[in-house]
Amino acid sequence: MRVEQFAPEDQKHLLPQPGGDLIYRCLDCGTAQGIDQLVYTCPECGAVLLIEDRAFERLKEVPGHEWQRIFDLRRMLNVPALKGIFRYAELMAPVIPLDSVLFLGEGHTPLVEASERLKQAVGADFCFKNDGQNPSASFKDRGMAVALSYINYLVKHQDAGQVLSICASTGDTSAAAALYAAYLAPEVKSAVLLPRGKVTPAQLSQPLGSGAQVFEIPGVFDDCMKVVEYMAERFQVALLNSKNPWRILGQESYSYEIAQDLDYGLAGRVVLVPIGNAGNISAVMSGFMKLLELNIIDQLPKVIGVQSEHSDPVFRYYQEKDPDKRVWRPVTVQPSVAQAAMIGNPVSMPRVVELARRYEELAGAERVFVVQVSEQAIMDHMLLANRHGHVVCTQGGESLAGLVKAIEAGVVGPGEKAICDATAHHLKFLGFQQMYFDDAFPEEFEVEPKPELMNQPQEVAALGEDELPAPGRPLAGEAFDKFVEATAAELARLLDLEER
Numbered sequence: 001m002r003v004e005q006f007a008p009e010d011q012k013h014l015l016p017q018p019g020g021d022l023i024y025r026c027l028d029c030g031t032a033q034g035i036d037q038l039v040y041t042c043p044e045c046g047a048v049l050l051i052e053d054r055a056f057e058r059l060k061e062v063p064g065h066e067w068q069r070i071f072d073l074r075r076m077l078n079v080p081a082l083k084g085i086f087r088y089a090e091l092m093a094p095v096i097p098l099d100s101v102l103f104l105g106e107g108h109t110p111l112v113e114a115s116e117r118l119k120q121a122v123g124a125d126f127c128f129k130n131d132g133q134n135p136s137a138s139f140k141d142r143g144m145a146v147a148l149s150y151i152n153y154l155v156k157h158q159d160a161g162q163v164l165s166i167c168a169s170t171g172d173t174s175a176a177a178a179l180y181a182a183y184l185a186p187e188v189k190s191a192v193l194l195p196r197g198k199v200t201p202a203q204l205s206q207p208l209g210s211g212a213q214v215f216e217i218p219g220v221f222d223d224c225m226k227v228v229e230y231m232a233e234r235f236q237v238a239l240l241n242s243k244n245p246w247r248i249l250g251q252e253s254y255s256y257e258i259a260q261d262l263d264y265g266l267a268g269r270v271v272l273v274p275i276g277n278a279g280n281i282s283a284v285m286s287g288f289m290k291l292l293e294l295n296i297i298d299q300l301p302k303v304i305g306v307q308s309e310h311s312d313p314v315f316r317y318y319q320e321k322d323p324d325k326r327v328w329r330p331v332t333v334q335p336s337v338a339q340a341a342m343i344g345n346p347v348s349m350p351r352v353v354e355l356a357r358r359y360e361e362l363a364g365a366e367r368v369f370v371v372q373v374s375e376q377a378i379m380d381h382m383l384l385a386n387r388h389g390h391v392v393c394t395q396g397g398e399s400l401a402g403l404v405k406a407i408e409a410g411v412v413g414p415g416e417k418a419i420c421d422a423t424a425h426h427l428k429f430l431g432f433q434q435m436y437f438d439d440a441f442p443e444e445f446e447v448e449p450k451p452e453l454m455n456q457p458q459e460v461a462a463l464g465e466d467e468l469p470a471p472g473r474p475l476a477g478e479a480f481d482k483f484v485e486a487t488a489a490e491l492a493r494l495l496d497l498e499e500r
């Protein structure tokens with residue numbers, strides 16, 4: 001629908017009005033800085049930042065049920081800039097005018113109800129939110145849509161000149177960054193740093209295809225991250241890791257969509273998110289808190305972060321129940337099938353600590369948990385889910401394995417319903433499936449394939465001495481008939497078919 005087709009009283013808030021008073025806020029010392037420049041750390045103390053809207057209170061003048069209605073009406077509105085996550089512009093980045101908003105198809109990924117058989121098999125009631133259905137096939141597109149829209153605004157309206165965007169990546173950040181930067185070429189150019197051999201072939205091909213300059217760095221993600229942090233402090237580059245707080249704003253849309261798709265009723269809901277650099281879980285908590293403050297929802301769902309045994313610094317930190325005794329210690333990561341989350345020193349850890357504290361304060365109860373799962377459980381749950389008609393990557397398998405763990409630990413009880421974040425598309429991580437099917441995991445992964453979850457293509461043997469078709473050399477006539485008959489007979493035997 002077009003704006004003028006809505007009832008006059010509905011037109012008032014239909015298009016978000018540019019506004020807000022955004023600042024970068026230091027999470028440690030509280031220092032505020034204007035947003036006219038891209039900065040990533042506090043000039044006073046070096047801590048990470050969040051973007052805060054000092055005029056957030058103005059949004060409370062619109063009652064929560066009215067916001068619900070506005071978001072629901074916007075679903076029907078055919079304005080390209082509002083087709084994606086900017087449907088929630090007021091909650092994220094209201095300073096970006098619609099003419100600067102990038103929309104490449106991100107957001108509004110489906111909540112897919114788990115098949116009944118799968119629910120029975122894992123003993124849980126849940127759905128997946130398929131964030132692999134984003135344009136570069138991971139949730140990272142949400143954050144990039146806001147970060148690059150803001151850069152677009154700086155280029156278009158603030159004469160920012162040419163921008164070189166840069167990021168370190170476990171694969172999906174670089175795919176998303178390169179895609180959105182390419183859309184803004186030549187004003188925006190993109191460089192990405194990848195840990196050599198630690199991203200999948202699909203993830204490596206993505207930024208190459210988008211025309212980014214791709215650099216392979218020895219070590220693991222944490223090493224690449226240090227290099228780009230160093231560069232962002234000293235050179236004219238736009239850092240696109242989730243250290244960039246604009247990314248966090250965009251990723252809040254994940255929470256907004258869950259709320260909207262559940263008609264804003266989040267009672268008894270549990271959201272499971274794999275943790276790597278901890279940007280996503282920060283955004284998810286921040287998003288739900290904004291919704292609660294505006295009375296758009298009336299309860300905060302439980303949020304459960306999931307980490308692999310091979311990369312679990314956040315889990316270890318929260319093992320200590322007394323907040324005063326918790327000690328932050330980065331870990332040295334071991335090879336993990338949840339490779340996109342294989343991070344030993346998450347940049348957003350200070351955000352997690354602060355936002356989890358606020359979240360529980362606002363909820364008045366323990367509401368944030370972190371569970372740890374084995375590599376084996378990640379693989380088994382990914383394969384099990386996909387065998388039941390889902391499209392789940394290794395990190396999505398990690399979410400589901402985390403749900404099972406959370407139920408065992410009594411963190412999730414009967415009557416609660418979970419949303420497992422399937423953070424990327426399965427097709428990016430086929431190598432791990434293949435290693436499972438081939439029983440070829442290097443020992444350090446600690447994965448033993450379960451025969452019932454393995455699968456291999458089968459040769460149709462027993463065609464004997466017959467002539468066979470080949471590419472460019474088709475059969476014809478009697479030879480072809482004979483081939484079809486013999487092949488069908490063999491398949492019927494293998495499939496145990498009865499004649500009709």
Ligand SMILES: *Cc1c(COP(=O)(O)O)cnc(C)c1O
Nearest residue numbers: 172276277278279280395423424
């Ligand atoms: C980046 C990523 C994660 C981890 O998210 P963080 O925000 O870094 O915690 C999980 N899964 C996939 C597929 C990712 O690309």
Ligand SMILES: [Zn+2]
Nearest residue numbers: 026029042045
């Ligand atoms: Zn500070």
